[in-house]
Amino acid sequence: MAKGVSSADVQAEQLKIDGNMYFKKNRFAAAIDAYTEAITLCPNVPIYWTNRALCHRKRNDWTRVEEDCLKAVQLDHKSVKGHYMLGLALLQRQNFTDGIKALEKALDLGRGAHPNSYMVEEIWQELARAKYQEWERDSTKRLSDLLKLEESCEIALKEKHLHDVTQNEGGADEVSDSASEQLAALKLVFKKAAETDIPREVPDHLCCKITLDIFRDPVITPSGLTYERSVILDHLEKVGAFDPVTRESLYPWQLVPNLAIKEAVEAYLEKHGWAYKME
Template sequence: MAPSLALSTAEKLRKDGNTYFKKDRFAAAIDAYTEAITLCPNVPVYWTNRALCHRKRNDWTKVEEDSRKAIQLDHNSVKGNYMLGLALLQKQEYAEGVKALERALDLGRGANPKGYMVEEIWQELSKAKYMEWEDTSSKRSWELQNLKADCETALKEKHDALQVEGFLDEAATTHMKQLEALGRVFEKAAEADTPSEVPDYLCCKITLDIFRDPVITPSGVTYERSVIHHHLEKVGRFDPITRELLDQSELIPNFAIKEAVQAYLQQHGWAYGT
C-alpha cells in the first residue's frame, strides 16, 4: 500500500476508534487503533489513543507499553508521559510515576496552560505526591516509634541501675527529665509529617488553595494563573483585590513564590492533600 493511502486509511481508522471510544466500545476502539498502528506504526497519537482505551479497561501493563512506545516516537507527548505516570503509580513505583507526571505537567503547561489536561495532570500528580508522602511518612513514623521505644528502654535500664546503687530520689528526678527531653526531641522530629495550616503567602488570594502556577499583577498581588484568567474572562478585566484595570498580558510568572511552594511541599508532603 502506498504511504499516502496507508496514512489516509489509518486516519479513518483513528476516527472510527474515536467514535467507538465515545460510545464506551473500548474493545472495538482498540481494534481500530491497532489496525491504524499496523498501517502507520510511527504515529504517536495512535499509541496514546490505544493506551487510553487500556486505561479504561484497567489494563495497566498495556497502558505502560503503549505509553512508552508513544514517548519513544515523541518525547514531548503530554498524554504519553501522563499515562505512563499513571501506569507506574499502579505498580506503586511512586518516584518514577511522579517523575513522568511532572514531565507531563511541564509539557502541558508549555503547550496549553489553560487546557483541561493541565488540571487533570495536576490532580493526579497531587494524589501521587500525597501517596508517596503517606508511604514514606508511615515508614518514618514506624522507625521513630521503634527508636523512641529503644531509647526509653535504655533510660529505664539506667534508672534501674541507679536505684540498685541507692540513688533513688536523684534517679527518679533525672529519669523524668530525660523522658521529657526525649519526648520533645521525637515530637520535633515528627513535625514535618504533622499536618498544619499552609502559610498564607503560599496560597491564592481567591481560592485560598496552595499555588500551582502563580502569577503576579502590576499591583504586586499574586494569584493562581487559571483562577485569575477565569476572573478576567468571566467577571471583568480588573484586579479582584485592588480593583485596578488588568489585562492577561500584564500577568508575570511569580517564580519566587513557585520555588517557595515547591520547597514547602518537599518538606511537607501532606500539603498535597489540602
C-alpha cells in the same frame, strides 16, 4: 491525493477517525482494533499510540497502557497525554517515583501549552493524590520507626537509672530526678521529630487569594499581587480584564511567573506532604 501523502497515511487517518467514533460509543475493543491497524500502517504517529492507550485505560488494562505510552513518549517526548497516562499506569503498580516524575512532566508540558485547560487541572489532581499517598506511606513508616527508636531509648535510660541507683544508694532521689528529666527531654525530642508529619494550616502567602488553595502555578501582576495562573486567566476571560483585588486593568500578557513563591511552595510541600491532600 496531496503531494507527499501516501495511501497508508490516508488509510491510517481514516482508521483513527473510525477508532474515535467507536471510542465515543464505548466500543473500546473495536476502537483498539482500528487504532492497531493505523499503527501497523504508520507506527511512527504518536497519537495512534495514545488513543489506543486511552482505550486500554478505559478497560483497566494498565500493562498495555504503559507499553503504548512508553512508545508514544519515545516518538514525541512532548506528548502530554503520553506522559500523563504513563504516570497513571506506573502508579497502578505502586511505582511512585517514576509515576510522579511522569505526571510532573505531563503537568509542565500541559501548563506550557494550555495553562487553564481541564487536562492541566486533572493532571494536577492525580499528581497531588499520588504525592499525598507517597507521603502517607512514608510518614507511616517514619512514625513506626520513631516509636521503635523512642521505646529503645526509654528502655536504655531506665536500665541506666536502675544501674545508677544500685551504684549510688545514698543519692537515689537525685538519680531518679535526673532520669525523669532525661525521659522528659527524650519525649520532647521525639515529639519535635514527629511534628513535620502533623497537618496544619498552610501559610497564607503560599495560597491563592481567590481559591485560598495552595499555589500550583503562581503568577504575579504588575501591582505585585500573586494568583494561581489558571484561576486569574479564567477571571480575565469570563469576568473582565481587571485585577479582582485592585480593580486595575489587567491582561494575560502582563502575568509573570512568581518563581520565588513557586520555589517556596515546592520547598513547603517537600517537607509537608500532607498539604497535597485534595478536599
